[in-house]
């Protein structure tokens with residue numbers, strides 16, 4: 001088909017999700033324009049860790065999606081012209097209490113049942129893998145499949161590859177409104193002028209709720225702040241990515257929620273900097289670092305990795321995860337407005353899920369069948385029942 005006959009797809013948001021969709025669309029010769037209000041990766045995708053973690057995903061569609069995404073990273077490392085620093089280094093979930101152990105034992109069994117290579121380790125096995133861990137831990141889970149990637153390079157890599165395949169990528173253009181006629185989107189109005197569109201994709205991350213509000217559609221995406229502490233480049237003390245069982249166990253067994261803290265993550269970059277995270281806070285769009293948040297992170301990470309005493313903090317930053325009430329992203333057409341699609345709400349998994357999200361969304365937008373059903377992620381589950389009319 002001639003390119004001019006294809007629908008023109010405008011994507012709002014130059015984070016990892018918007019750029020991945022743009023790349024996967026452009027690869028299929030689609031007509032695509034991505035519009036970002038600031039710099040690419042200036043949102044959550046530039047203020048996060050880069051864990052591609054399998055063990056934190058609930059068995060079911062979420063884990064299946066993550067496993068599918070993991071398989072694509074190796075190809076992306078070759079396909080994209082920017083080094084995305086993808087490394088399958090393996091990862092551990094650190095267990096600190098008996099309650100967490102019980103929850104993680106069941107969680108791990110369910111994950112194994114759907115084919116994830118993961119196992120439980122006792123404290124001595126865990127310390128064999130990570131000798132600097134506290135001997136007070138109760139155990140850990142381990143999977144060789146967990147990986148890490150550079151989230152900024154990944155986002156820029158998707159954008160550059162999209163441009164090479166003739167996508168337009170426009171930064172420093174804020175979308176001010178979505179234009180509609182007879183209940184069909186017709187374009188967007190931005191600070192750099194109007195753009196016609198047959199399809200508009202809302203990939204505005206934690207701001208996706210504000211973007212859908214522009215057409216009177218309420219989507220429950222909320223910013224959930226995560227603060228991160230960066231240490232100086234020290235000697236190697238970690239060879240895997242680590243997260244604590246607290247958050248997962250509490251998600252899986254709600255009776256643990258009160259007793260559990262917020263959960264932590266730790267990774268060491270190649271040059272020796274440690275990234276210690278992160279809080280989970282609902283404070284609107286506030287991206288400040290707080291003394292109490294930083295204290296909590298340091299207290300909890302040092303309890304698991306006492307050698308942290310020898311490290312100095314050199315920097316802190318915070319990002320806003322796009323949270324949804326059921327922990328799943330919102331992907332697909334919004335029924336009450338033709339041509340308006342959602343692609344947001346990945347909360348703490350957007351980097352890990354970006355390759356598969358981009359591919360599935362691209363196929364859906366081009367009217368092709370997706371090999372994984374996206375029904376569980378449909379905006380229908382949140383859309384108000386009354387029919388709205390636009391334009």
Ligand SMILES: Cc1cc2nc3c(=O)[nH]c(=O)nc-3n(C[C@H](O)[C@H](O)[C@H](O)COP(=O)(O)OP(=O)(O)OC[C@H]3O[C@@H](n4cnc5c(N)ncnc54)[C@H](O)[C@@H]3O)c2cc1C
Pocket residue numbers: 012013014015016017018035036037038039040041042043044045046047048049050051052053173174175176203204205206207211225226227228277278318319320321322343344345346347348349350351352353
């Ligand atoms: C502390 C922390 C740690 C994390 N760790 C991990 C991890 O280890 N692994 C993982 O997989 N995920 C992690 N995440 C989650 C991950 O960062 C997000 O899920 C992901 O970045 C979301 O990508 P996005 O493209 O949806 O949103 P964003 O990256 O926020 O992109 C949305 C973009 O839309 C733009 N935008 C908004 N409104 C408009 C408008 N009106 N006009 C034009 N542009 C607009 C914004 O400027 C922004 O650039 C973490 C997040 C945080 C905060």
